[in-house]
Amino acid sequence: MATDFKRLAQENQWISKRCEQEDNGLSRPAENDEAILSRKKAGISLEDKKRIINRLITRQPLNRELMMRILAFCIEERTIADIDRFAAGFPEASRATENPAYMAKSLAREDGLSIIERAADGHEVTSEEKEGLTEDEIDDLVVLVGYRTTDIGCEIVVEHNPLTRLADLMGTRPDRADTFDELLRFIAEKPRSYDDVKSLLSGRPVLETVINGRIEVVQPSVFIDKLERAGILVWDKGWKLTEEGRSYLSDDL
Numbered sequence: 698m699a700t701d702f703k704r705l706a707q708e709n710q711w712i713s714k715r716c717e718q719e720d721n722g723l724s725r726p727a728e729n730d731e732a733i734l735s736r737k738k739a740g741i742s743l744e745d746k747k748r749i750i751n752r753l754i755t756r757q758p759l760n761r762e763l764m765m766r767i768l769a770f771c772i773e774e775r776t777i778a779d780i781d782r783f784a785a786g787f788p789e790a791s792r793a794t795e796n797p798a799y800m801a802k803s804l805a806r807e808d809g810l811s812i813i814e815r816a817a818d819g820h821e822v823t824s825e826e827k828e829g830l831t832e833d834e835i836d837d838l839v840v841l842v843g844y845r846t847t848d849i850g851c852e853i854v855v856e857h858n859p860l861t862r863l864a865d866l867m868g869t870r871p872d873r874a875d876t877f878d879e880l881l882r883f884i885a886e887k888p889r890s891y892d893d894v895k896s897l898l899s900g901r902p903v904l905e906t907v908i909n910g911r912i913e914v915v916q917p918s919v920f921i922d923k924l925e926r927a928g929i930l931v932w933d934k935g936w937k938l939t940e941e942g943r944s945y946l947s948d949d950l
Contacts, residue, residue, distance in 0.1 A: 788933035859928030859941035888935025
């Protein structure tokens with residue numbers, strides 16, 4: 698079993714490093730005087746902000762993984778067009794209840810992403826430059842709008858990394874870890890239906906659990922559901938491994 702999550706640590710280090718490289722201070726609402734004042738007035742702490750962003754991401758399961766991918770993608774500054782093209786490459790996009798542009802703007806509204814306005818020469822337009830200008834003049838000044846992950850957004854990207862969630866899942870139920878691993882290898886061979894998974898796991902003791910002192914049998918769908926919620930499986934005309942699911946197995950396949 699690929700229980701060595703060394704790649705996870707390396708990936709998380711890379712994310713943190715990229716956040717530091719991309720940060721110019723403006724992507725850090727906690728360190729911006731205006732943002733600090735606004736937050737104090739609102740009485741919202743950074744931890745509260747984090748909970749709000751987490752709730753935004755997880756409230757709609759059909760949007761959850763795509764929204765997390767957008768947050769990670771924007772560690773480098775991206776335009777809405779960039780985000781649309783990126784999101785279109787994932788199966789989750791076809792089932793999402795919101796479009797990628799709306800997701801990005803929602804993340805920006807809650808400080809998961811910062812909005813970067815740029816002038817024709819590429820420099821970042823400041824609030825001082827816009828002071829005293831009409832809306833039309835501001836429209837003429839700002840020729841490009843980008844989105845970049847904030848510090849708190851970067852923290853969430855690291856915490857929600859699918860390999861992190863998979864490690865937590867296996868650590869919480871070590872008695873099921875081998876079955877999760879076997880199921881991932883089974884699905885890696887080709888897209889699988891629920892009936893395929895049911896046939897694989899049917900009758901196994903791992904499906905038994907004790908509830909209120911009685912032995913109950915759980916459905917194989919429990920394993921699928923937990924791996925999907927971890928961001929390791931995705932439905933695309935059959936259950937398939939996500940990029941992170943393939944990464945988990947890559948050392949041994």
